Amino acid sequence: DWVSVIGMNNTYVGKYVIAADGANSVIAKGLGNNIRKGVAIAFMTIAHGKYLSDICVLDMTRAKWGYSWVFPRGGNEYDVGIGSLQWGNYRQRLIEYVNTLEMKMGVILGHPIPIRHRDRIVIKRIALVGDAGGFADPTTGEGIFYAMYTGIAAALALGKSRASGEFAGNYLKLVRPLIRNLSLAYYISLGTYGIDNLVMGRLGVTAFSMIDTGNLIKKVMGGKVWYPQAMRGMIKLTITRGLPLIIRRLIRF
Structure with a gap:
């Protein structure tokens, strides 16, 4: 019971x-x-810097079988990540992506997406x-x-x-x-x-x-x-x- x-x-x-x-x-x-x-795979970080403060960015061309994103959180903080149906070294890809955005990398978190x-x-x-x-x-x-x-x-x-x-x-x-x-x-x-x-x-x-x-x-x-x-x-x-x-x-x- x-x-x-x-x-x-x-x-x-x-x-x-x-x-x-x-x-x-x-x-x-x-x-x-x-x-x-x-399951798919995604990596994200809370990056710091100056970017588009009030615009959510979805880039469907940066990752094969997936996309990258930039979501503003306020206070020059951004949720930046890359996800894909195809598993790969997206940790390194995320580091490169944050660098191209000229922002400071935070702690990288990876997680599966069912x-x-x-x-x-x-x-x-x-x-x-x-x-x-x-x-x-x-x-x-x-x-x-x-x-x-x-x-x-x-x-x-x-x-x-x-x-x-x-x-x-x-x-x-x-x-x-x-x-x-x-x-x-x-x-x-x-x-x-x-x-x-x-x-x-x-x-x-x-x-x-x-x-x-x-x-x-x-x-x-x-x-x-x-x-x-x-x-x-x-x-x-x-x-x-x-x-x-x-x-x-x-x-x-």
Whole structure:
């Protein structure tokens, strides 16, 4: 009639466990998930200097299969990082990036980003939310929205479950649309980054440099559209903007 979580110094007992212990989730691993499966990599630092004080910068051209970012924090502090679906020495790349921005490097932190949901996200009285459940956008690495979404879903499932046996089904029902959305996002992400790197990159162009592409990414990151709608927009952009751009480059060659 209860579950327990054994910590380093204490044991916690309750009727349910909502696991929000991140991408390296011990609880997700305990449920039988391979937490090293389907993860991207990111490195970040809090850099100091003078840059664009009130503008968030996303550079989709600096890292293959990923992007770099600069987020102002105030007081001449900036969250600067690089992330990619393709693992590599991004620690050194981050150091070089901060140097090009003429800022002072802070402590470098690296962390995995889950880009596919776990095989087991809920069992009986235990549910995984956020990064612990593998809920993050594979194109952008953004996970705060999905952490809030799944956390709310878990709370609603708890409130709706009159018996403990109902909880798993109620939670799955609430997060299933999100799972479908992020599953589609995974394949769209592989296709988008793949075409951009393997085809357009060889011609010296990138789809991410187009304003319309940037606007579509911002809508996805802002939660204004989900990937089924984004896919239609991407197909339209590929036909109306991408193909003509590729043809013009081929003609130049």
